Amino acid sequence: MxxxxxxxxxxxxxxxxxxxxxxxxxxxxxxxxxGRATINLSVQLLGKAFILLPNCFLLFETLGFKxxxxxxxxxxxxxxxFIFFEGVLFLSFSLIHLGRYTKMGLPKNDVIQLWTTGxxxxxxxxxxxxxxxxxxxxVMLVPNPFNLVFAIAGILIHHKIIINEEIFLTERFxxxxxxxxxxxxxxx
Numbered sequence: 758m759x760x761x762x763x764x765x766x767x768x769x770x771x772x773x774x775x776x777x778x779x780x781x782x783x784x785x786x787x788x789x790x791x792g793r794a795t796i797n798l799s800v801q802l803l804g805k806a807f808i809l810l811p812n813c814f815l816l817f818e819t820l821g822f823k824x825x826x827x828x829x830x831x832x833x834x835x836x837x838x839f840i841f842f843e844g845v846l847f848l849s850f851s852l853i854h855l856g857r858y859t860k861m862g863l864p865k866n867d868v869i870q871l872w873t874t875g876x877x878x879x880x881x882x883x884x885x886x887x888x889x890x891x892x893x894x895x896v897m898l899v900p901n902p903f904n905l906v907f908a909i910a911g912i913l914i915h916h917k918i919i920i921n922e923e924i925f926l927t928e929r930f931x932x933x934x935x936x937x938x939x940x941x942x943x944x945x
Contacts, residue, residue: 792862795921804914810907811895837897844890851883
């Protein structure tokens with residue numbers, strides 16, 4: 758196993774730990790892990806699967822399963838590892854920042870607040886941005902047409918989810934959210 762593979766596995770492990778700690782905190786505090794779907798539930802679940810499948814491609818390739826259809830030059834692999842690192846950072850910080858309010862979908866019963874500080878000062882959607890960045894890194898590191906299709910489909914579906922969440926947030930928080938939208942980009 759080379760240093761790139763080791764770094765990728767360490768990053769996957771760190772993200773997994775953050776994810777499970779946050780899920781534990783949500784459940785321990787009586788929070789909702791699953792809210793209302795922002796788009797058709799089947800499409801939303803398909804989008805979640807599509808955006809996560811590139812993670813599987815990357816993990817299996819890292820573990821030695823040959824899924825790449827092309828050889829990636831060394832310097833591009835390092836760029837891909839760096840991009841993956843950035844995606845994991847966005848995902849981890851957004852999960853930690855949301856903490857017990859982390860959920861898939863819109864709140865059913867949870868009282869929520871508008872997050873505009875920390876990682877949410879850089880992006881209105883750092884968790885989705887992290888997922889998108891990880892998918893892009895996966896396509897760079899594991900060039901495979903199926904990986905590319907899953908990543909593109911997942912990104913497009915998540916963009917639609919974001920648009921619908923923005924409508925909800927505008928209705929919920931009004932001028933406070935509109936001001937936030939003026940000062941902070943949707944992605945970066």
